Structure formats: C-alpha cells, structure tokens
Amino acid sequence: MKLIRRIIKIALIVFFTSSIGSVVLLRFIPVYITPLMVIRSVQNISKGESPIWHHKWVSLENISHWLSQAVVASEDNLFMEHSGFDFVQIQKAIEENKTRKRPRGASTISQQTAKNVFLWPGHSFIRKGLEVYFTFLIEHIWGKKRIMEVYLNSIEMGKNIYGAEAVAREYFDITADKLSRARCALIAATLPNPIKYSSAHPSQYILKRQRQILSLMGKIEPVKFD
8 A cells, every 4th residue: 555655756756857847848938839739630541641840930920919809808707807708608517408409618818728738639538627727827937928829730620730820820821910801710710610601601690700709809808818
C-alpha cells in the first residue's frame, strides 16, 4: 500500500507541475499545434489523404476586432463577465437535454479553448473534469485577452483549417485583419460544425445564422481588452 500511495503521490505531483507549467508557458508563446490538429491528420491518413493543416499564428491585434465580437455574440455572450463557466446556460442545457434527442452544449469560449489546446474531443467524465481544471487555470493565468487570442488562432474553422489567419487566407484570399463584419459573422455561423458548414460556400442555413449573429453583434457591448 505504501508503494501505491507513493506512486499516486508522484503521479499527482508530476501532473500538477506539468499542467500548470504548460499553461504558464503558453501564456507567452504561440500555440502552433493542438491535439485536434494531430487527430485530424491521423484521420486524413486513415482515409488516404495528406496529413496537412493550414494554420498561421497571428497576434490578436492582427485579427479583425469584428471576429471577437462575432464569436462572443454567437458562442458566449457573457464571455467578458464570467469566470470561465456560464452556469445559467449550463442549467438551461441540462433542462433542455432531458427532452432533446441531440444534447445541447453550454461550453464557454474559455472551456472550448481549454479543450482545444490541452485535451481531446469527447464527453467522458474524466475529460470534462480535466476541461474544468484547465479552464480554471487559463482564466486565472491567461486572462480574457489571451484566451480570445488563443481561441481565434486555434479553433477549427474548416477542413484542415485552424484559426482566423488561415481561414481568411484560404477562403477569402485576405489576411485576418481585413475580415469584414459580415465575413466575421459568417465564419462564426459555421463554428458549431465547420467541417459540415463552410464560410466560403455558405448554405441558406448558414446565411440565416449569419444574419442572426449580425443582429446579436449590434445588441451586445463591444468586446474590448485592456
């Protein structure tokens, strides 16, 4: 028993030291690769496709401010106010999912960022627990501006496309700082499923969502970072 307790103690020390250390490190250096990028590459290989991804890190100042406004309006309108979790939306999702065939999520931008950078897709209790842990860390170590910067640089925005700069170049042949308000809303409209839906060739459903997001963007407070 002493040996088992010692092994568990060492494992916990290693886990907390390495996880906190990685969060601190990524507070200052760009996130060039995420677990999802690797997973998608493996999936591509299994299909006989090239294991490539389009991704280019840029600072938040080099991303159109409309994109921050669009993702907050569509994904997490309390992003600037909550501490990582929107408990009102979580409770609503729990109640709605009692009758929905397809469960509705209530993940904040902070939770999505934690998942994208440190974890893997899934719905197990262990993964959700780790998501809560890493969300707490990035909220307190990174802050809102860095979370948004990492989110907009790492989120999947199309097949083999990750981040604002990549989607701007691949789909619109411009840089991320040149994205218009309408295009930012269009990109945000596809985020629930950027593999199924394309901002380059939007369906009528996505165009409808774009109009809804544009309306919401005008109703929330401007997203500003100190």
